[in-house]
Amino acid sequence: MIGLLIVPFIGVSGYLIRLLAMIFFWIGKTGCWNIISGYTGYIDFGAVGYYGIGSYVTAMLMSKGHVPFLVSIFISGAVSGLVALPIGLPTLRLKGAYFGIATLAFAEAMKQIILEFDKTVGVNLFEGPHGITLPIGPKNEFFYYIGLGVMVAVIGITYWIRRSKFGYALRAIHEAEHAAELSGVDTLRAKIKAYMISAFFLGLIGGVEAYWLTYITPHMVFDVLITIQMVVMSLLGGMGTVFGPVVGASFLTIIYELLHRDFPYTYAIIVGFIVVVVVLLMPKGIVGTLQTKLVTQKTRLTQ
Amino acid sequence: MAILEGRNLTKYYGALAAVNSVDFSVEKGEILGMIGPNGAGKSTLFNVIMGVYKPDKGEVVFKGKKISGLRPHKICRMGIAKTSQIVQPFTRMTVLENVLVGGLHGKNLSFINATLEAEEILEFFGLGGLKGMASGSITVPDRRRLELARAIATGAEIILLDENMAGLNPTEIEEVLKLLREIRNQGKTLIVVEHIMRVVMGISDRIIVLNYGEKIAEGTPSEVANNEKVIETYLGEKVCFV
Numbered sequence: 001m002i003g004l005l006i007v008p009f010i011g012v013s014g015y016l017i018r019l020l021a022m023i024f025f026w027i028g029k030t031g032c033w034n035i036i037s038g039y040t041g042y043i044d045f046g047a048v049g050y051y052g053i054g055s056y057v058t059a060m061l062m063s064k065g066h067v068p069f070l071v072s073i074f075i076s077g078a079v080s081g082l083v084a085l086p087i088g089l090p091t092l093r094l095k096g097a098y099f100g101i102a103t104l105a106f107a108e109a110m111k112q113i114i115l116e117f118d119k120t121v122g123v124n125l126f127e128g129p130h131g132i133t134l135p136i137g138p139k140n141e142f143f144y145y146i147g148l149g150v151m152v153a154v155i156g157i158t159y160w161i162r163r164s165k166f167g168y169a170l171r172a173i174h175e176a177e178h179a180a181e182l183s184g185v186d187t188l189r190a191k192i193k194a195y196m197i198s199a200f201f202l203g204l205i206g207g208v209e210a211y212w213l214t215y216i217t218p219h220m221v222f223d224v225l226i227t228i229q230m231v232v233m234s235l236l237g238g239m240g241t242v243f244g245p246v247v248g249a250s251f252l253t254i255i256y257e258l259l260h261r262d263f264p265y266t267y268a269i270i271v272g273f274i275v276v277v278v279v280l281l282m283p284k285g286i287v288g289t290l291q292t293k294l295v296t297q298k299t300r301l302t303q
Numbered sequence: 304m305a306i307l308e309g310r311n312l313t314k315y316y317g318a319l320a321a322v323n324s325v326d327f328s329v330e331k332g333e334i335l336g337m338i339g340p341n342g343a344g345k346s347t348l349f350n351v352i353m354g355v356y357k358p359d360k361g362e363v364v365f366k367g368k369k370i371s372g373l374r375p376h377k378i379c380r381m382g383i384a385k386t387s388q389i390v391q392p393f394t395r396m397t398v399l400e401n402v403l404v405g406g407l408h409g410k411n412l413s414f415i416n417a418t419l420e421a422e423e424i425l426e427f428f429g430l431g432g433l434k435g436m437a438s439g440s441i442t443v444p445d446r447r448r449l450e451l452a453r454a455i456a457t458g459a460e461i462i463l464l465d466e467n468m469a470g471l472n473p474t475e476i477e478e479v480l481k482l483l484r485e486i487r488n489q490g491k492t493l494i495v496v497e498h499i500m501r502v503v504m505g506i507s508d509r510i511i512v513l514n515y516g517e518k519i520a521e522g523t524p525s526e527v528a529n530n531e532k533v534i535e536t537y538l539g540e541k542v543c544f545v
Contacts, residue, residue, distance in 0.1 A: 175395060182375050183376075184408040
């Protein structure tokens with residue numbers, strides 16, 4: 001952990017700094033997804049919606065309002081978190097696939113709104129498919145530290161939730177929602193809280209990445225593949241575990257990079273193959289499977 | 304004064320009245336039995352009391368306050384808990400954690416107090432040795448007791464038992480009955496839905512008989528057992544209580 005703080009000073013290549021920063025942001029995003037979907041079992045296919053909203057809020061604030069970066073990203077988080085309330089209230093009453101479909105529809109709808117809003121209303125606000133250009137940002141080292149901070153915050157919150165009353169509520173909801181409600185858990189409130197926390201950080205990360213990319217379009221920041229990436233990384237690492245997103249996101253980003261370099265045309269096939277193998281061999285994800293093994297061993301030893 | 308009252312409760316499933324104008328009341332510390340053939344409306348009545356369903360007519364009054372219309376967790380926090388017909392432990396949580404959920408959320412205790420209480424409750428139910436086990440890996444009789452333990456942990460004054468003894472053998476049933484009597488002696492009120500006649504007749508102070516959603520009889524176990532209407536519509540032969 002402290003090692004990560006000094007990495008940029010020990011003369012590593014700019015490429016490595018960039019790669020590490022990318023990994024931090026993927027861990028952050030996957031961690032957000034894990035807070036709602038990993039803990040409660042409500043599979044959110046619209047996570048990119050909050051990421052995209054955050055990207056646009058920061059982009060517009062910085063390019064049109066000249067608001068400082070750090071202020072913009074927190075406003076991004078707040079806006080995404082607040083949007084999650086009216087979206088979550090109806091959708092979190094849906095079960096299973098219906099929740100997934102509803103959230104997927106929300107993210108797609110957001111993309112279409114941003115794409116068509118200006119033309120329909122006749123204003124120059126979101127710039128439709130042309131996208132928005134942000135001020136040129138600082139060097140990769142800057143985003144490296146922001147990414148590190150965001151990642152630590154998301155993991156920290158995931159850890160805190162796990163040990164809190166709120167975490168017990170979420171886990172109980174995951175296991176048997178009806179029984180949780182009958183045991184005094186305000187299930188709707190707990191789900192919405194988790195959903196809003198997740199959306200807040202997704203919005204914040206969206207804001208940071210928009211500044212990093214310096215140019216965003218609706219097709220980029222509302223890309224459903226971003227959501228799918230979060231899902232796959234969570235599944236790989238272990239849903240509902242604190243360090244699952246860390247392992248899953250690092251693992252996938254690194255093999256992506258390695259294979260992309262050596263097999264530029266076939267890497268996607270190989271990545272897909274690796275993902276399938278890992279999921280088949282470790283259905284609870286890497287961290288989840290290791291945890292189960294450890295617990296079984298401990299139980300055997302104590303008996 | 305009755306601790307819990309149902310007034311003219313009616314619940315429709317489409318056109319069918321699953322519960323039809325049922326009045327009932329329970330005194331504090333009482334064990335009220337509820338019997339009736341399949342589909343008589345017992346589970347529906349429980350769900351109406353817990354707030355899972357809203358009654359179409361009538362109201363549920365707990366300690367003088369109307370509770371129908373509130374959501375289940377609110378009703379649970381006020382002091383009514385239910386164990387389910389189909390056991391629903393939080394399977395990937397440990398036995399202790401299952402009970403903790405009740406204390407943390409139903410009773411709004413701090414972690415330390417909830418843990419202390421949960422351990423006490425588990426000892427009482429003879430589950431102390433299993434507290435570190437995943438609740439998905441314990442036996443059915445233990446799961447049924449765990450359901451009860453979780454209900455007690457919510458601090459409930461009234462516990463609704465929906466066929467808590469289904470699938471248990473006679474020895475296990477005796478054990479549960481002993482526990483139920485002890486719980487009652489601690490001042491709790493119980494409403495018991497059960498198919499096993501011997502159980503209901505043996506433990507209840509008073510019994511309500513439902514049929515097709517309507518209350519057809521009410522009284523002490525022997526009164527109900529000798530009620531012509533009950534025998535005719537439900538119990539079949541008198542000899543089965545001997």
